[in-house]
Amino acid sequence: MVASGNRVLELDGITKSFGGVRAVDGASFHVDGGEVVCLLGDNGAGKSTLVKIITGVHTPDSGQMSINGELIKRWNPARARDAGVQTVFQDRSLAGRQTVARNIFMGRELTTRFGLIDDKRQEAEAEALLRGVGFTSKALSARSEVLNLSGGERQGIAIARAMHFAARLLILDEPTESMSLTQIRLTLGFTRAARDRGIAVLLISHNIADAYAVGDRFLVLDRGRVLETFHKSEISEGELVRFMEHANADSAGTGSRTTSERQTTQESSA
Amino acid sequence: MMATTRFAKAPAPAEPARRGPGGRQFFRTHRELTSAATFFVAMLGVFALANPGVWLRGDIFAAVATTMPQLMILSVALVFVVALGEIDLSFPSIITLGSLVFASAATAGIQPSVAVLLALLAGLGAGLLNGVLVAYLGLSSFVTTLGMNFFWAGLINILSNGSGKPLQFMSGTAEFNAFVGTVFGIPVQLFWGLAAAAIGGLLFSKHKFGAYVRFAGDNREAAAQLAVPVRAIKVASFSYVGLSAGLVGVIVTLVNVNFYPNVGAGLLLPALAGVFVGGTPMFGGVGTIAGAAIGAITISFINVGIITSGLSGFWTDFVYGIVIVLSLGVHRIAERFSFRPRTGRNKREPAAVTPAA
Structure with missing residues (x-):
């Protein structure tokens, strides 16, 4: 393969099964710096499993993955983080009974000279980040417990965290x-901002309208494989929606898949 | 009508501070500690009413300070395991193990300070084993540590033949004075207890270790996604309890100037009660070291309170039961009280960042 100098992520023939169910079945694609690639697909298409492979939560059964042109051997969340990969997971990866600041800096604490957590600095930076993401409500502070926040607020915090630390690849699930x-609107704005800074963005979505609004390329995933790839110039939003409906209708016809699909989704989110 | 009311109220919450009046903010962030302290004072008040005169004498407090620190050291360490959403039931036998190792080494003529070190290492090792079994084999901590409690107790019985070891020769040695001597009439172990609480408090609220413990206990999946070493944190927490149990093993042995094969057994329920009376809940993610210290003090005063109130020793368990259940009730009320304003405010919060239905 001809790797462009800017190739951040490259997957080649990635496979992953859970108890006999193939969640990802030979997926190959790449994401370059400064582009937003959207992974589209129905429930159980393997989107979440792929994300967890790229971020080191799951190890693939076979296939190759490179980050920044380097072939990945032993991959785990800590290495992914160190390689500049940041992810906003579907479940937001927030701990409800901890403060917003502690959540934002979890695993990357700012410490004092004595190795203790510098809560003051973390809170100040967290406040700045929250304002940067567009939070204006004074009821939400860096010291709020996440449990008391709305779904949108939680999402904002997860995005603020990923934006703050993403060096090369930002994954939005x-x-x-x-x-x-x-x-x-804010979220999509931030996605564009990340791309304009040269970050490679991989966006996973059900919502074709949202994906089309920011995406440069669209990968349609079906049963763990990349079914089709479109550049934005090749397809209109309406055509993309129709293509997805068609793909979904096709795969819905294959009898036993629905149950195995559910298992996969459950396992990959367990 | 409804909508108008809500809309009219909407702008109001912008101003009312996220940081309420100082006292209320303190109460919110330290609500478990505050309610534990309130409960303790109330309990002392009841005991004092029953026999006011006794409580003006210092010897009662000195008596409590002889045994209380052991509970404090244990309760403090247990907070880490409980905040992880786990439990340790094996520490009583680890205390006895530490005691046996210390007594055997000292009796065998090994330098007492080395004997102390060996006891601490034995405790640490036993805790480490618990941690590895729970974190890496994925065993239930409840069942694993229950089993390990039997395992160590049985092994100690086999090794010691069920008989004790007198250690009168230790009395008055430098090591004896360092752990259980007195300074200005204050038992030295009180300083060990307070030091353990201070170190534990710092670790729990200001160090990465404590932050990871709480985060992993709160949302294990999220912790793993954020590259928090969840397994290592579990192993470290169980090891911490083991090490603390080893230290308590040394202290109780020196207090009794004797090893006997079930020395730790009586500490299981009081030490755990200290954690929960102190306000650390069972569901993980939350805990309070200061609360656990107060919880250990509360539990330690029950015995004395019963005796000074003129009740017989048969009342002890009965009062323990009342104290534990009542204190949980107090914590629950405090939690509701401290949550109410926040939830209320959130409900009134307008559409700025609420999710689309």
Whole structure:
């Protein structure tokens, strides 16, 4: 393969099964710096499993993955983080009974000279980040417990965290789910901002309208494989929606898949 | 009508501070500690009413300070395991193990300070084993540590033949004075207890270790996604309890100037009660070291309170039961009280960042 100098992520023939169910079945694609690639697909298409492979939560059964042109051997969340990969997971990866600041800096604490957590600095930076993401409500502070926040607020915090630390690759898993229109606009704005800074963005979504609004390329995933790839110039939003409906209708016809699909979704989110 | 009311109220919450009046903010962030302290004072008040004169004498407090620190050291360490959403039931036998190792080494003529070190290492090792079994084999901590409690107790019985070891020769040695001597009439172990609480408090609220413990206990999946070493944190927490149990093993052995094969057994329920009376809940993610210290003090005063009130020793368990259940009730009320304003405010919060239905 001809790797462009800017190739951040490259997957080649990635396979992953859970108890006999193939969640990802030979997926190959790449994401370059400064582009937004959207992974589209129905429930159980393997989107979440792929995300967890790229971020080191799951190890693939076979296939190759390179980050920044380097072939990945032993991959785990800590290495992914160190390689500049940041992810906003579908479940937002927030701990409800901890403060917003502690959540934002979890695993990357700012410490004092004595190795203790510098809560003051973390809170100040967290406040700045929250304002940067567009939070204006004074009821939400860096010291709020996440449990007391709305779904949109939680999403904002997860995005603020990923934006703050993403060096090379930003993965957004269903970023606009359960968000108000204002919040969606902000989220998409941030996605563009990340791309304009040269970050490679991989966006996973059910919502074709949201994906089309920011995406440069669209990969349609079906049963763990990349079914089709479109550049934005090749397809209109309407055509993309129709293509997805068609693909979904096709795969819905294959009898036993629905149950195995559910298992996969459950396992990959367990 | 409804909508108008809500809309009219909407702008109001912008101003009312996220940081309420100082006292209320303190109460919110330290609500478990505050309610534990309130409960303790109330309990002392009841005991004092029953026999006011006794409580003006210092010897009662000195008596409590002889045994209380052991509970404090244990309760403090247990907070880490409980905040992780786990439990340790094996520490009583680890205490006895530490005691046996210390007594055997000292009796065998090994330098007492080395004997102390060996006891601490034995405790640490036993805790480490618990941690590895729970974190890496994925065993239930409840069942695993229950089993390990039997395992160590049985092994100690086999090794010691069920008989004790007198250690009168230790009395008055430098090691004896360092752990259980007195300074200005204050038992030295009180300083060990307070030091353990201070170190535990710092670790729990200001160090990465404590932050990871709480985060992993709160949302294990999220912790793993954020590259928090969840397994290592579990192993470290169980090891911490083991090490603390080893230390308590040394202290109780020196207090009794004797090893006997079930020395730790009586500490299981009081030490755990200290954690929960102190306000650390069972569901993980939350805990309070200061609360656990107060919880250990509360539990330690029950015995004395019963005796000074003129009740017989048969009342002890009965009062323990009342104290534990009542204190949980107090914590629950405090939690509701401290949550109410926040939830209320959130409900009134307008559409700025609420999710689309």
